[in-house]
Amino acid sequence: MEPKELLLKFCWGFIQQKKETLSKRRALLQESLDSESKSSAGDKHETGRAMVQLEQEKLGQQQMELDKMQKVLQQVNLDAPTSKVGLGNLVQTSSASYFIAISAGVGKTDGFGPVYCISAGTPIAKLLLGKSQGDTFLFKGKEHDILQVL
DSSP states (O other): OOHHHHHHHHHHHHHHHHHHHHHHHHHHHHHHHHHHHHSOOSHHHHHHHHHHHHHHHHHHHHHHHHHHHHHHHHHOOTTSOOSSOOTTOEEEESSOEEEEEOOOEEEEETTTEEEEEEETTSHHHHHHTTOOTTOEEEETTEEEEEEEEO
């Protein structure tokens, strides 16, 4: 499997893992809400229900973020031209390697070592977008070279 394919698969796995975690947390909250409904009424009961509902809202926001990330991954075209850095490119610089897709942590591929999977909205990605092999960019006060764009 090609490095970009492995990294895209890694990103999809990241989303799947997050969705499973959200699903488990949602189930636990529902259990908590159900048990809260069975307990006695009063201020303590209302406070407990309100806290569970706030957690459910947070989970809903996290689900929306995951949905956005999923849409970004669906737009990744690994066969797109690679002359300039864009979505779906693997970029090797003098300091690190980056896969422009979603922020999913560090993936590993043969020949590139650790690759940072980053979204196009991250500060480093904003500096890389539109650049080509051989270009340089300034990040955190240091100059970096773009060695390869795949």
